[in-house]
Amino acid sequence: MNGTRPSPLELVCPAGTPAGLRTAVDAGAHSVYCGFRDETNARNFPGLNFDRAEMREGVAYAHDRRVKVLIALNTFMRASTTDLWKKGVDDAVAAGADALILADAALVAYARRNHPKQRLHLSVQAAAATPEAIAFYRDHFGVARVVLPRVLTVEEIARLTAQAAPCETEVFVFGGLCVMAEGRCMLSSYATGKSPNMTGVCSPPSHVDYREENEELVASVGGFTVERFARGEPAGYPTLCKGSFRARGTASHLFEDPVSLNAVELLPRLAEIGVTAFKIEGRQRGRAYVATVVQAFRRALDAIASGAKVDFNELRALTEGQRDTTGAYKKAWR
Amino acid sequence: MDHSNMRGALPPVVSHAAGILPLFPLEIAGRHLLANALAARPSFASRLGEHAGRTFAIDPVDCPFVFLMTPGQEQPSVRLVRRKLASGYDARIAAPLLVLIGMIDGTYDGDALFFSRDLVIEGDTGAVLALRNAIENAELDPSTVLGLPRNLRGPFNRATRMALDKLRHALHAPEESGPRREDRLS
Numbered sequence: 449m450n451g452t453r454p455s456p457l458e459l460v461c462p463a464g465t466p467a468g469l470r471t472a473v474d475a476g477a478h479s480v481y482c483g484f485r486d487e488t489n490a491r492n493f494p495g496l497n498f499d500r501a502e503m504r505e506g507v508a509y510a511h512d513r514r515v516k517v518l519i520a521l522n523t524f525m526r527a528s529t530t531d532l533w534k535k536g537v538d539d540a541v542a543a544g545a546d547a548l549i550l551a552d553a554a555l556v557a558y559a560r561r562n563h564p565k566q567r568l569h570l571s572v573q574a575a576a577a578t579p580e581a582i583a584f585y586r587d588h589f590g591v592a593r594v595v596l597p598r599v600l601t602v603e604e605i606a607r608l609t610a611q612a613a614p615c616e617t618e619v620f621v622f623g624g625l626c627v628m629a630e631g632r633c634m635l636s637s638y639a640t641g642k643s644p645n646m647t648g649v650c651s652p653p654s655h656v657d658y659r660e661e662n663e664e665l666v667a668s669v670g671g672f673t674v675e676r677f678a679r680g681e682p683a684g685y686p687t688l689c690k691g692s693f694r695a696r697g698t699a700s701h702l703f704e705d706p707v708s709l710n711a712v713e714l715l716p717r718l719a720e721i722g723v724t725a726f727k728i729e730g731r732q733r734g735r736a737y738v739a740t741v742v743q744a745f746r747r748a749l750d751a752i753a754s755g756a757k758v759d760f761n762e763l764r765a766l767t768e769g770q771r772d773t774t775g776a777y778k779k780a781w782r
Numbered sequence: 783m784d785h786s787n788m789r790g791a792l793p794p795v796v797s798h799a800a801g802i803l804p805l806f807p808l809e810i811a812g813r814h815l816l817a818n819a820l821a822a823r824p825s826f827a828s829r830l831g832e833h834a835g836r837t838f839a840i841d842p843v844d845c846p847f848v849f850l851m852t853p854g855q856e857q858p859s860v861r862l863v864r865r866k867l868a869s870g871y872d873a874r875i876a877a878p879l880l881v882l883i884g885m886i887d888g889t890y891d892g893d894a895l896f897f898s899r900d901l902v903i904e905g906d907t908g909a910v911l912a913l914r915n916a917i918e919n920a921e922l923d924p925s926t927v928l929g930l931p932r933n934l935r936g937p938f939n940r941a942t943r944m945a946l947d948k949l950r951h952a953l954h955a956p957e958e959s960g961p962r963r964e965d966r967l968s
Binding site: 464465466468493494496653654656657660665677679680681683684732735736737740 | 829830831832833885888889890891892893894896897898899902903904907908909910911912913914915916918919920921958
C-alpha cells in the first residue's frame with residue numbers, strides 16, 4: 449500500500465450535538481463522527497449526542513454538503529441488553545450512515561450479517577494494534593478501516609498500515625490522549641462502577657466533584673482525590689489516568705500527564721506512510737473548539753495535498769492542561 | 783475566594799455601580815430572556831433530561847448578584863439574589879459576565895475555559911455538563927434571546943458581536959475562538 453494512495457486524506461471530526469455537527473461540516477470536515485444518546489457510544493455524557501430524528505437530520509445536512517457521517521456504536525454489549533446495540537446498528541443504517549464505528553466483535557458480526565452492504569470501521573475501543581487482529585476483522589467481517597490506538601509509534605503505524613491493506617487506517621491527531629489499552633481500561637470502573645467500555649463514560653460526571661480548598665481546586669472521582677490544582681494552574685479532565693498520586697514518597701502523574709495530543713507536525717509523515725484518515729477527538733467539546741480545530745487541520749491537510757508547508761501553532765489554548773504532546777507517535781515517553 | 787482578578791472581569795467601578803441596581807427589574811428581564819430562549823429552542827429542556835429540574839447558580843463573579851435558574855420542563859424560573867444570599871442551588875457556574883455571555887453565544891469552549899481556570903464549576907457536575915451541552919446545541923445569539931424579529935437579527939447580532947469582542951479585548955478576556963454563525967443564521 450505504501451507509495452500508492454487509494455483515497456484522498458480524510459479529516460474526521462467530532463460532533464457531540466446537532467449544532468456541533470453543523471459546525472464541523474461548515475468548518476471543513478470531510479467526515480463527522482457522532483453517536484446516539486444512550487450507552488451504545490463511548491461519549492455517553494449528559495446533554496450530549498443525537499436522538500433518532502436528530503441523527504437523520506444531521507446526516508441529511510452533511511450529505512447535502514458532501515460530508516460523510518460515521519456513527520459510533522463503540523461500547524460493548526451486555527448479555528441482558530444486546531437489543532439496544534442491535535437496534536442502534538439498524539437505526540444508524542436507516543439514518544444513512546456512511547460507516548458504523550464498532551468495537552464489539554459480536555456487534556460487528558451482527559452488522560455484517562444483517563447489513564451486508566454497510567461500510568464498517570473498527571473503533572479504537574477494539575484495541576486492534578496487531579496485524580493479526582486487524583486481519584481478523586478485515587477478513588471475517590470486511591471491516592474497511594481500523595482506528596488505531598494512541599499508543600503506537602509512527603513507524604509501528606507505518607508497518608500496520610502496510611499490513612492492514614486494503615483495510616484503511618485512521619489515527620488520532622488532536623485532542624484527549626488516552627494511553628491505556630482502550631476498551632480494556634478498568635480505572636473508571638474501579639472508582640465509579642462505570643466505564644467507557646460498557647456505559648460509555650470515563651469518569652462519569654455523576655461521580656465527579658470539584659471543590660475549592662485553601663485556594664486550590666480539588667478534583668475527585670468516585671471519592672478518590674485525583675488532582676489538586678494551585679490557583680492559576682491550568683486544569684485537566686478529572687480522569688484517574690491523569691491524576692497525581694504519591695508513590696514511594698513522591699507525588700507525580702504516575703500514568704499520564706494532563707496534556708492533549710497534537711500531532712499536526714506529524715501529518716506529512718503520517719500521510720506519507722499511507723494513513724487514510726486523521727481524527728480529531730472531542731465530541732464532548734463545544735462549537736468553539738470544533739470550529740477552531742477543524743479549520744486549522746483542514747488548512748494543514750490542504751497544504752499537504754498541495755505540497756505547501758504546514759505551519760501553525762494556534763491550538764494550544766484548547767488543549768487539556770494547556771500543554772500538548774505528540775504522545776507515543778515519537779516514542780518520547782515509552 | 784476572590785474572583786475579581788479573573789480575565790475579562792468588569793472594572794471594579796462598574797461592579798460596584800451594579801450593586802446599586804434594583805434586583806427585581808433585572809430578575810424580570812432575566813425571566814423574559816430565558817422564556818425567549820426556551821421558546822426559540824423547544825428541544826432545550828429535553829436535552830437537559832433528568833437535570834432539567836435542577837437549580838443552577840449562574841454567577842457573574844464581577845457583579846454583586848447571582849442568577850438562580852431552574853430551566854424545568856414546564857415552569858422555568860429565574861431568581862436574582864445578592865451573592866451572599868445565594869443558596870439552595872444544585873450547581874454553580876462562575877465566571878466574569880462577559881465570559882459567561884461568550885459561553886452562551888458559542889464564543890468560548892467551556893472545557894478550554896475550565897482548563898485555563900477562567901471558569902469555576904461546583905456542585906452537580908452532571909447537571910453542569912448537561913446545561914453546557916444544551917446551551918451549545920441551542921446556538922443562542924443575542925437577537926434570539928431578546929426575541930427580536932427575524933429581519934433585524936443579522937445586523938443586530940453582528941453589531942453585538944463586534945461590541946462584545948471589543949469589550950473582551952479591552953478587559954483582557956480569554957481569546958475568542960468560536961464560530962461566527964450570525965451571518966448564516968440571519
